[in-house]
Amino acid sequence: MLVVSVGGSPSARSRSAVVLERARQLLQARGVEVVSYQVREFPAEDLLHARFDSPQVIAFLQMVEQADGLIVATPVYKASFSGALKTLLDLLPERALSHKVVLPIATGGSIAHMLAVDYALKPVLAALKAQEMLQGIFAEDNQITYAEGSTPASLAPVLEQRLEGALEEFHQALARRPRPLAPGQLSRSLIEARWSI
Template sequence: MTALRLVAVSAGLGRPSSSRLLADRLTEAVRRRLPGEAAVRVIELRDLAADVANAMVTGFPSPRLREAIEAVTEADGLIAVTPVFTASYSGLFKSFFDVVEEGALAGMPVVVAATGGTARHSLVLDHALRPMFAYLRAVVAPTGVYAASEDWGGSGDAATGPLSERVARAGEELAALMPARAARPRPADEVVPFEQRLAELRP
């Protein structure tokens, strides 16, 4: 059985980043629920910020940005995490998905997640993230996860409490959606006409 491919995209800007921490928690929650092994990758957009900006201006992604985009579009499941800036997703987060080819995320199972300073920004999941991925024709898991500063607790650990419950539920939902994505028909290799193959054999 081929390992399912899980990719998490984190738009956190700091190191350490609460967005990356949430991405890691969600990734682990999905892995625990998958029936077999999973090939997991976390993409930190912070490292690709200049590449994303250049691609927006020129229309041509750099090799490492192209490789990151391919990892996302070829995944069987996606975790998308952004910090909240001005009551919405970050510009870097939006710009990354703007440079993804139109239609490439159609049918992609996605868990949307966000981090912010206070719980009042939690509606970003429903007024910004869900509509964006619906426009991209992705399949958004019912449970979105928002983590405010107080959700992590004084120790910075979210191992117990409501946040861990939301993370576990979202992980279960994404894990349930991924096998169907993995079973989708892959694009067939390009068919070369017989006449063209024959011509290539001639001296």
């Protein structure tokens, strides 16, 4: 199984990235391959000028195409998801997420905006035709502690538990996901089985 993770924070020191990294560790422990991206690592000019032919963007699209699932994490900015993340999502083709399972994650300073994932991020992921969108996770800033010295970053136990539960669901959804047939696969299988239609 291949999962692409996308961090949507413009900040180098990022709480949503801490949650995303923990999700990566937990998925890898289950044998899932995770390829990680951060929106701030793409050339800003390519994103701001919507350069669909940007080599970094094309490489990202190719990886998304191969992926079984996506995890998208974003900070809440002005009661929505980050504008930086939107500039990247805008470069995905319309059906980029069809046949894929998607787990959205958001971190915010206030629980008042915990629904930002539902009313802001999910509609965009749905527009990209995500096949199955899981409920998603909202984490408050005070539930995430940055690494310091030799102490690794950590999540509050309640958040760690929610994340583990969501990843369990994600993993199950990935396992039952119907895989699209490669072009020509159906006719090859029929010929090999000596069937005709």
